[in-house]
Amino acid sequence: MLKEKGILFDVTLCIGCGSCYDACKEANNLPKTSEDFLKDHLSDNTFNVIEQYDDLYARKMCMHCNEPACESVCLVGAITKTSTGAVVYDADKCIGCRYCMQACPHKIPRYEWGTTTPRIRKCNMCAERVSNGLIPACAESCPNEATLYGDMDQLIAIAKRRLQENPDKYYQHIYGLEEAGGGHVLVLSPVPFEQLGYIPELPKESMPEFTKRAMEKIPSVVVGGGIFLGGMYWLTKRKNQIAKEERSKNEN
Amino acid sequence: MVAIFVLTAFLFFILVDLVVLKFQGKYHPAFEPTFSQFDLSMFEKNRFVIPQNTLFSKGHTWLKEDENGLVNIGIDEFGMTALGMLTISNCALAGKTLKRGDILFEGNYGNNKVKFLSPISGTVQSVNPDILSKNISDPYKNWGVQLLSKDFSENRDKFFSGNDAVNWIKKEYIKLKSFLDTHALKPELAGETMFDGGTLSNDMLYSLVDKSTSDFEKEFLSL
Amino acid sequence: MKIKNINVSEILKPTFWKITSVIIVIVGLFSTYFRFTQGLGATTNLQDTVPWGLWIGFDFIGVGLAAAGFTIAATVHIFNMHKYEPLVRPAILTAFLGYSVVVCLLVVDLGRPEHFYHPLYMWNIHSVMFEITWCLICYSTVLLLEFAPVVLEKFNIKAPIKILKAISIPVVIIGVLFSTLHQSSFGSLYLIVPGKLHPLWYSSLLPVHFYVSCIAAGLSMIIFESFLIARGLTKEEGFQNTGLKMNILSGAAFAVLIALIAGLLLKIYDFIDSGKLYLLTIPSTETYLFYLEILLGTIAPIYLLSHKKLRENKKWLYITSICVISGLILNRINVSITGLAASSGVSYFPSFDEISITLMLIVLAIFAFRLVAKNFAVFITEEHEHSVSEKDIAKTKPITIS
Numbered sequence: 001m002l003k004e005k006g007i008l009f010d011v012t013l014c015i016g017c018g019s020c021y022d023a024c025k026e027a028n029n030l031p032k033t034s035e036d037f038l039k040d041h042l043s044d045n046t047f048n049v050i051e052q053y054d055d056l057y058a059r060k061m062c063m064h065c066n067e068p069a070c071e072s073v074c075l076v077g078a079i080t081k082t083s084t085g086a087v088v089y090d091a092d093k094c095i096g097c098r099y100c101m102q103a104c105p106h107k108i109p110r111y112e113w114g115t116t117t118p119r120i121r122k123c124n125m126c127a128e129r130v131s132n133g134l135i136p137a138c139a140e141s142c143p144n145e146a147t148l149y150g151d152m153d154q155l156i157a158i159a160k161r162r163l164q165e166n167p168d169k170y171y172q173h174i175y176g177l178e179e180a181g182g183g184h185v186l187v188l189s190p191v192p193f194e195q196l197g198y199i200p201e202l203p204k205e206s207m208p209e210f211t212k213r214a215m216e217k218i219p220s221v222v223v224g225g226g227i228f229l230g231g232m233y234w235l236t237k238r239k240n241q242i243a244k245e246e247r248s249k250n251e252n
Numbered sequence: 253m254v255a256i257f258v259l260t261a262f263l264f265f266i267l268v269d270l271v272v273l274k275f276q277g278k279y280h281p282a283f284e285p286t287f288s289q290f291d292l293s294m295f296e297k298n299r300f301v302i303p304q305n306t307l308f309s310k311g312h313t314w315l316k317e318d319e320n321g322l323v324n325i326g327i328d329e330f331g332m333t334a335l336g337m338l339t340i341s342n343c344a345l346a347g348k349t350l351k352r353g354d355i356l357f358e359g360n361y362g363n364n365k366v367k368f369l370s371p372i373s374g375t376v377q378s379v380n381p382d383i384l385s386k387n388i389s390d391p392y393k394n395w396g397v398q399l400l401s402k403d404f405s406e407n408r409d410k411f412f413s414g415n416d417a418v419n420w421i422k423k424e425y426i427k428l429k430s431f432l433d434t435h436a437l438k439p440e441l442a443g444e445t446m447f448d449g450g451t452l453s454n455d456m457l458y459s460l461v462d463k464s465t466s467d468f469e470k471e472f473l474s475l
Numbered sequence: 476m477k478i479k480n481i482n483v484s485e486i487l488k489p490t491f492w493k494i495t496s497v498i499i500v501i502v503g504l505f506s507t508y509f510r511f512t513q514g515l516g517a518t519t520n521l522q523d524t525v526p527w528g529l530w531i532g533f534d535f536i537g538v539g540l541a542a543a544g545f546t547i548a549a550t551v552h553i554f555n556m557h558k559y560e561p562l563v564r565p566a567i568l569t570a571f572l573g574y575s576v577v578v579c580l581l582v583v584d585l586g587r588p589e590h591f592y593h594p595l596y597m598w599n600i601h602s603v604m605f606e607i608t609w610c611l612i613c614y615s616t617v618l619l620l621e622f623a624p625v626v627l628e629k630f631n632i633k634a635p636i637k638i639l640k641a642i643s644i645p646v647v648i649i650g651v652l653f654s655t656l657h658q659s660s661f662g663s664l665y666l667i668v669p670g671k672l673h674p675l676w677y678s679s680l681l682p683v684h685f686y687v688s689c690i691a692a693g694l695s696m697i698i699f700e701s702f703l704i705a706r707g708l709t710k711e712e713g714f715q716n717t718g719l720k721m722n723i724l725s726g727a728a729f730a731v732l733i734a735l736i737a738g739l740l741l742k743i744y745d746f747i748d749s750g751k752l753y754l755l756t757i758p759s760t761e762t763y764l765f766y767l768e769i770l771l772g773t774i775a776p777i778y779l780l781s782h783k784k785l786r787e788n789k790k791w792l793y794i795t796s797i798c799v800i801s802g803l804i805l806n807r808i809n810v811s812i813t814g815l816a817a818s819s820g821v822s823y824f825p826s827f828d829e830i831s832i833t834l835m836l837i838v839l840a841i842f843a844f845r846l847v848a849k850n851f852a853v854f855i856t857e858e859h860e861h862s863v864s865e866k867d868i869a870k871t872k873p874i875t876i877s
């Protein structure tokens with residue numbers, strides 16, 4: 001089995017050059033969507049954006065959650081997690097219910113609204129490139145190593161080391177490590193993450209947990225309900241019968 | 253916003269429907285004026301005032317023997333109001349000898365003509381002229397005919413009195429309700445005033461679907 | 476069985492609602508055509524931040540209002556309260572047509588409607604949506620089984636009726652279980668979006684809220700529908716037993732009252748338990764809509780229904796049922812649209828095509844109801860089930876289309 005891979009993005013190193021933006025477009029054969037890449041937003045033709053906050057730049061893309069909400073809600077299993085940790089999508093299965101868009105805590109998946117055979121669109125951690133032995137285009141193109149691709153355990157170690165070695169430079173938190181159960185994209189930043197448009201206050205447990213708690217009760221509801229209803233049927237029928245018998249007795 | 257929109261759309265259709273009905277001069281079943289006696293409160297016993305010493309026949313006439321041995325016969329409250337206010341148009345003439353089951357009164361609720369049958373046999377001694385073509389407010393004060401009867405006492409057990417009468421009348425009202433439901437009636441106004449001071453008066457008529465009058469006689473006025 | 480000559484002049488006789496319906500259906504058909512040829516983006520106001528709109532919201536409403544199908548069936552067949560027998564068939568028919576509307580809307584809403592059959596063999600048992608889909612399929616089958624005797628009766632096919640009668644109790648029980656599951660699961664759909672759904676509505680008890688409210692609203696729908704039937708069909712040829720059966724309806728209204736009180740208590744408990752009371756004092760669109768939902772859909776009907784007099788009064792019963800239904804409409808749309816608006820950051824309003832397709836499906840469902848009611852013995856009296864009455868025209872009449 002392949003080792004779990006991930007991406008580490010360090011805001012302090014990002015110079016906002018847009019190389020990853022262009023590389024992602026090229027790797028995924030996506031058309032140009034905006035004159036100024038800094039003003040672009042995620043869409044069916046943009047899986048990766050760079051947003052400017054004063055002199056800081058933040059990348060937004062799919063976080064490749066450990067227990068992806070999008071994967072857990074997809075009723076036909078069109079979204080799956082590969083052994084490397086990438087969350088990928090199979091358009092041939094998808095029926096287009098868009099529950100994955102609704103469920104994603106990071107509001108990532110986009111939809112091809114303009115066509116009659118629409119697909120869900122999002123970063124797939126360049127699954128094809130990776131299976132061909134390459135690394136994701138965005139990581140490869142980054143001139144300043146702001147985006148790193150590698151084994152998850154190594155990335156976590158690097159992130160922790162950076163926080164430790166430069167406590168003044170970094171806001172002491174690895175975004176994406178625990179958010180919504182954690183994922184395969186980690187972000188480091190000098191300022192609190194909500195200032196960079198990352199969604200704050202996500203629960204630490206994975207999103208599917210919330211549904212699981214309710215879904216777990218189903219078997220007991222079915223069994224309990226079945227017994228209750230059967231019992232009720234028997235009871236009330238018996239009661240009616242007794243009442244009837246009594247009535248006929250009284251009449252005689 | 254969407255919530256308000258969907259809600260308004262729902263209510264809008266209901267309102268339009270009411271307006272449409274108004275234009276057609278019809279009533280929505282929820283706002284259909286009803287006879288006051290159809291309010292469920294009428295099933296409470298104390299609302300029935302049944303005069304003493306009075307017997308009730310299944311054909312919705314009442315009988316009462318007076319001190320001279322004559323039997324006064326009139327139409328009971330149910331018969332007076334079942335399909336709207338009854339006006340009595342005809343009545344057996346004085347001197348006539350009737351058999352039980354002969355026609356005693358003829359009346360109509362609007363256009364619906366109905367016949368009331370004589371509960372006993374006997375000779376008509378006198379007729380109350382006040383009952384013809386008039387609105388009768390107290391049905392038990394206004395007798396219609398006086399009979400000299402031969403078989404009144406034999407037939408006594410065929411009539412209801414006291415508690416039995418009350419129970420029977422209650423059942424008749426319940427029966428009437430389902431009768432009206434199944435005979436697809438449209439309420440109509442007899443006069444202009446339907447609402448007097450918010451309460452519905454009895455001046456309303458039900459026009460029946462074909463043949464319902466004979467059904468009504470069969471169900472309610474046969475002995 | 477021969478088809479009766481279609482009385483063309485009778486069908487063509489224009490009435491207000493006939494004309495309106497025809498217009499709605501024609502416009503709706505055009506919208507449907509555009510929807511399938513132009514795609515979702517061109518015909519709806521859905522977008523990446525608002526993936527679910529009016530159609531999904533309306534599915535919630537439709538399923539909630541169709542809940543009478545299982546509550547009434549359970550009351551009569553499981554709890555053996557045969558007084559409510561006359562409501563069973565209309566309720567089952569309503570449920571079936573309601574679900575048909577919901578399924579059609581879902582298919583229209585799917586981005587790849589041609590893949591609609593995928594859930595049949597591509598399974599992801601962790602998905603609430605998967606559970607709902609299967610419950611819908613199974614429950615529709617149950618509804619068909621429950622309604623089948625009515626159809627078979629008409630064509631005088633006796634043998635299967637016997638089998639259906641024999642398995643009727645298990646079928647009803649299974650129906651109740653499936654209903655319980657998917658009614659509550661519509662709430663579970665939103666359990667996964669704690670950060671997005673407004674806390675006024677988000678709660679770990681969401682499935683229970685949905686379940687309780689659908690019981691009250693489903694019964695109210697049956698009451699409301701009885702009025703509709705009495706209003707629309709009573710004076711028409713070919714229908715009988717369409718009159719209001721007030722004693723039954725006020726009994727059902729009492730059940731509504733209980734369900735509403737249970738729902739209210741549950742809400743109160745939920746708010747106190749999760750410390751959300753402070754939200755009620757924050758002025759915002761959400762708060763106002765929440766108040767409207769509770770006042771109109773719960774408090775007002777509870778007040779009205781708790782008076783025996785009003786419960787037995789036609790006018791007030793009608794008004795109350797409208798209130799409860801309005802409450803459900805508000806609640807479902809609030810959960811599916813209002814509550815998510817703030818987190819999506821854009822304001823969504825359904826497009827013309829979304830509205831017209833929805834209206835068209837409702838009109839078609841009403842028409843289908845009429846058609847079935849006219850040709851099969853849907854409205855029966857209490858004794859019917861036990862002694863088949865001779866008078867039943869609907870059963871022996873030839874099929875009519877009008």
Ligand code: SF4
Binds near residue numbers: 107
């Ligand atoms: S970020 Fe969203 S789309 Fe990406 S894996 Fe997580 S849940 Fe799925």
Ligand code: SF4
Binds near residue numbers: 089099100
């Ligand atoms: S839109 Fe497609 S991928 Fe997303 S949940 Fe629905 S079926 Fe799955």
Ligand code: SF4
Binds near residue numbers: 024122123125137139
């Ligand atoms: S991993 Fe690939 S698809 Fe994802 S943002 Fe980077 S280049 Fe784009």
